[in-house]
Amino acid sequence: MNSxxxxxxxxxxxxxxxxxxxxxFPGVIANxxxxxDVLPGxxxxxxxxxxxxxxxxxxxxxxxxxxxxxxxxxNGEKVSLQSPSDAIDHRIGMIHQHFMLVSSLxxxxxxxxxxxxTRGPITDLKQVAKKIKSLSDxxxxxxxxxxxxxxxxxxxxxRVEIIKALYRDVQLLVLDEPTAxxxxxxxxxxxxxxxxxxxxxxxxxxxxxxxxxxxxLSDRISVLRLGRLVGTTTPQxxxxxxxxxxxxxxxxxxxxxxxxxxxxxTALSINRLSVGGDRGVDALIDFSLDVQQGEIVGLAxxxxxxxxxxxEAISGLRPIKSGSISLFHxxxxxxxxxxxPKAVREAGLSFVPEERMRDGAIGEFSVADNMVLHNHHxxxxxxxxxxxxxxxxxxxxxxxxxxxxxxxxxDTPAKNLSGGNIQKMIIARELDSDPEVLIAAQPTRxxxxxxxxxxxxxxxxxxxxxTAILVISExxxxxxxxxxxxxxxxxxxxxGVVDRIDASREQLGLMMAGVTD
Amino acid sequence: MSDVITTTVIVATxxxxxxxxxxxxxxxxxxxxxxxxxVLNLGVDGVMLLxxxxxxxxxxxxxxxxxxxxxxxxxxxxxxxxxxxITVPLRAEQGVSGIGIYLFGLGMSDLLFQKxxxxxxxxxxxxxxxxxxxxxxxxxxxxxxxxxxxxxxxFLLVPIIAFIINRTTFGLxxxxxxxxxxxxxxxxxxxPKVRFATIMAGNALxxxxxxxxxxxxxxxxxxxxxxxxxxAIALVYFGAWRAPGVMAGSLVxxxxxxxVLQAKTLGLIPRSASDIAAMAPAVITILALIIVANRFRQPxxxxxxxxxxx
Numbered sequence: 001m002n003s004x005x006x007x008x009x010x011x012x013x014x015x016x017x018x019x020x021x022x023x024x025f026p027g028v029i030a031n032x033x034x035x036x037d038v039l040p041g042x043x044x045x046x047x048x049x050x051x052x053x054x055x056x057x058x059x060x061x062x063x064x065x066x067x068x069x070x071x072x073x074x075n076g077e078k079v080s081l082q083s084p085s086d087a088i089d090h091r092i093g094m095i096h097q098h099f100m101l102v103s104s105l106x107x108x109x110x111x112x113x114x115x116x117x118t119r120g121p122i123t124d125l126k127q128v129a130k131k132i133k134s135l136s137d138x139x140x141x142x143x144x145x146x147x148x149x150x151x152x153x154x155x156x157x158x159r160v161e162i163i164k165a166l167y168r169d170v171q172l173l174v175l176d177e178p179t180a181x182x183x184x185x186x187x188x189x190x191x192x193x194x195x196x197x198x199x200x201x202x203x204x205x206x207x208x209x210x211x212x213x214x215x216x217l218s219d220r221i222s223v224l225r226l227g228r229l230v231g232t233t234t235p236q237x238x239x240x241x242x243x244x245x246x247x248x249x250x251x252x253x254x255x256x257x258x259x260x261x262x263x264x265x266t267a268l269s270i271n272r273l274s275v276g277g278d279r280g281v282d283a284l285i286d287f288s289l290d291v292q293q294g295e296i297v298g299l300a301x302x303x304x305x306x307x308x309x310x311x312e313a314i315s316g317l318r319p320i321k322s323g324s325i326s327l328f329h330x331x332x333x334x335x336x337x338x339x340x341p342k343a344v345r346e347a348g349l350s351f352v353p354e355e356r357m358r359d360g361a362i363g364e365f366s367v368a369d370n371m372v373l374h375n376h377h378x379x380x381x382x383x384x385x386x387x388x389x390x391x392x393x394x395x396x397x398x399x400x401x402x403x404x405x406x407x408x409x410x411d412t413p414a415k416n417l418s419g420g421n422i423q424k425m426i427i428a429r430e431l432d433s434d435p436e437v438l439i440a441a442q443p444t445r446x447x448x449x450x451x452x453x454x455x456x457x458x459x460x461x462x463x464x465x466x467t468a469i470l471v472i473s474e475x476x477x478x479x480x481x482x483x484x485x486x487x488x489x490x491x492x493x494x495x496g497v498v499d500r501i502d503a504s505r506e507q508l509g510l511m512m513a514g515v516t517d
Numbered sequence: 518m519s520d521v522i523t524t525t526v527i528v529a530t531x532x533x534x535x536x537x538x539x540x541x542x543x544x545x546x547x548x549x550x551x552x553x554x555x556v557l558n559l560g561v562d563g564v565m566l567l568x569x570x571x572x573x574x575x576x577x578x579x580x581x582x583x584x585x586x587x588x589x590x591x592x593x594x595x596x597x598x599x600x601x602x603i604t605v606p607l608r609a610e611q612g613v614s615g616i617g618i619y620l621f622g623l624g625m626s627d628l629l630f631q632k633x634x635x636x637x638x639x640x641x642x643x644x645x646x647x648x649x650x651x652x653x654x655x656x657x658x659x660x661x662x663x664x665x666x667x668x669x670x671x672f673l674l675v676p677i678i679a680f681i682i683n684r685t686t687f688g689l690x691x692x693x694x695x696x697x698x699x700x701x702x703x704x705x706x707x708x709p710k711v712r713f714a715t716i717m718a719g720n721a722l723x724x725x726x727x728x729x730x731x732x733x734x735x736x737x738x739x740x741x742x743x744x745x746x747x748x749a750i751a752l753v754y755f756g757a758w759r760a761p762g763v764m765a766g767s768l769v770x771x772x773x774x775x776x777v778l779q780a781k782t783l784g785l786i787p788r789s790a791s792d793i794a795a796m797a798p799a800v801i802t803i804l805a806l807i808i809v810a811n812r813f814r815q816p817x818x819x820x821x822x823x824x825x826x827x
Binding site: 062064083084085088094096100101102103104105109110112113114115116117121122123164 | 684685686687688689690692693696697699700701702703704705706707814817825
């Protein structure tokens with residue numbers, strides 16, 4: 001209904017129409033009779049929570065999934081998209097959230113991949129490089145065609161993805177959360193490039209959950225919830241709050257709770273820490289930061305600037321090169337750098353890891369088993385090497401109830417839970433021990449709004465109870481919502497700490513880009 | 518010592534090293550092609566054995582060496598097709614499947630030999646082909662240009678394969694599929710097609726390696742290869758997945774083998790130590806692997822089946 005009325009408003013023929021798309025997976029309907037269209041030269045945003053069906057719809061458009069019902073029309077003609085090469089043939093491009101780049105190949109090789117060459121079976125990388133140069137000049141994308149992908153920063157990699165699309169003369173481009181890896185200033189530059197593309201008559205499908213970006217960039221906005229199209233609107237007709245409500249299906253509370261006036265003593269102190277990285281370059285250089293009892297410090301930064309290595313170093317998973325990390329007991333420092341995860345936990349630190357399914361939970365294990373992963377060897381849960389299942393079950397059930405983890409039972413394998421509930425399970429486990437210090441890395445990434453709200457509330461409650469919390473997040477909105485003080489990391493160095501009250505997005509953005517005054 | 522180790526001995530040893538390196542080179546080039554596209558094949562030795570028997574049998578029956586060589590390649594292609602089917606669309610675990618292929622080849626080649634031949638009969642061997650002009654150069658000619666055709670074929674394949682991998686659109690697809698199949702797929706490169714091609718080409722080379730070995734020796738027996746295929750896999754790691762590196766590894770291995778043989782012939786190694794000396798190539802390979810290991814990264818998607826949409 002919505003898409004029909006939307007297309008009647010315009011006399012232009014849509015370049016893309018998806019009509020009545022339904023896609024079922026065992027146990028779920030990922031898309032339920034969804035209709036969606038894109039006009040030439042417009043940005044049509046697809047908004048929705050994780051699991052709302054955005055990715056499924058786009059995977060159908062890109063030939064990765066086949067719809068159970070419904071049609072896809074390109075320029076008014078029904079098409080069958082059996083594989084990405086069909087989509088490419090119809091000049092559809094997609095920039096995935098995780099870049100589709102081969103890091104051991106050069107920019108030119110990545111662009112040339114899958115295309116025929118002017119020299120028959122032999123690659124013509126010089127020609128490709130020339131065309132890349134002319135495209136980058138025209139659209140203001142600065143990329144060296146001969147650079148290897150692994151040498152490029154994230155922002156540059158994204159420009160390579162754009163070049164790949166432009167090189168193939170893509171008319172319709174899907175952008176899946178493209179700004180997640182950019183600083184606010186880079187986002188501005190990125191939007192300039194996107195507008196340049198729409199001015200050529202190309203259509204863009206923009207997937208994001210950042211309301212300010214959606215409002216700024218979109219011509220139209222369609223909201224999906226639980227696989228259904230809730231409605232299509234324009235930025236002029238709606239507000240951020242109304243969009244959030246459409247997404248979640250209820251009102252969203254985004255007010256923050258100020259910290260209590262009393263701050264305790266220093267609980268975690270990182271002093272001139274240097275840590276090696278995976279690529280031979282040091283991931284942290286001379287990094288210092290203190291976190292006090294009863295405060296949340298947010299560490300902002302663009303992805304891949306040392307945040308992961310910092311979290312691993314603090315939690316004992318990564319050796320340190322120099323400097324120190326200390327926890328404090330009654331004012332006495334206890335160095336924990338390089339002790340290993342078990343000793344660090346015993347010293348009073350809890351850790352919510354960034355890669356929750358890799359480092360935070362074991363998918364095949366039940367919820368109950370996951371709840372005692374860190375302390376199943378304690379006398380409470382085992383005797384003489386034998387697990388005390390009664391106690392483990394009682395304890396897990398209590399945590400599941402307390403933290404509103406939605407699971408059929410505590411014997412369900414963790415991998416069957418939604419991302420938000422897995423994260424609640426991990427938060428429950430980590431907060432249960434009343435830790436003195438909590439490190440929470442990307443605590444709400446990929447988590448639905450409801451669960452994110454709940455997780456934020458629990459973190460704030462733990463802070464109010466005196467826990468020192470370090471939230472490491474690439475989502476600047478989350479940092480600004482949650483943190484009492486905001487630290488910024490760039491290329492492994494501490495760029496500075498500001499009180500949230502004094503912080504502006506512009507200032508933080510500059511710091512994230514490594515600009516110091 | 519110096520009156521024993523003459524120029525003639527050195528030249529003969531180097532020539533023999535090149536000859537010994539040939540089956541390793543063919544097999545490890547094949548394995549390298551597969552691994553560059555992300556597919557590990559532990560069954561090389563089994564494919565070599567089947568290729569060796571098939572070519573031996575055909576030469577025995579037809580007395581045509583080149584028909585035997587073609588049969589070895591064909592055997593490899595068939596085994597490759599089978600391995601590709603189970604590992605690409607059926608996504609079987611590559612490590613275990615490869616061991617299965619090895620055991621199949623080991624048992625089947627012996628069974629067929631017992632049923633069809635029984636007692637080992639010698640077959641025609643390759644004759645040397647002296648490269649015109651070049652083979653007349655003193656010393657160098659004798660070392661490099663007085664070999665059987667299979668030696669030239671194997672060493673000519675090195676630049677050819679390097680060129681295909683590095684300079685052609687198909688080679689670019691192979692490298693991309695081995696590093697990031699999802700990226701390749703998203704650009705319309707068919708991951709299954711590329712992997713079928715590399716697996717079959719790689720196995721064809723393993724079959725050819727077996728044929729080269731059987732026809733070089735002029736004989737077949739149970740477990741003729743004696744784990745050469747496994748060494749060929751190690752040489753791929755040694756050679757960092759690159760054709761010239763694989764060639765260097767094969768040459769090191771062949772040379773060490775030739776030196777040990779020569780030393781035994783000259784009586785430089787006491788009889789009692791000859792068994793220990795026979796282990797030298799393996800020990801030296803392991804040492805070389807330790808030195809080379811971790812200098813280069815293996816293809817990121819190695820051993821990982823690709824499932825679209827995950």
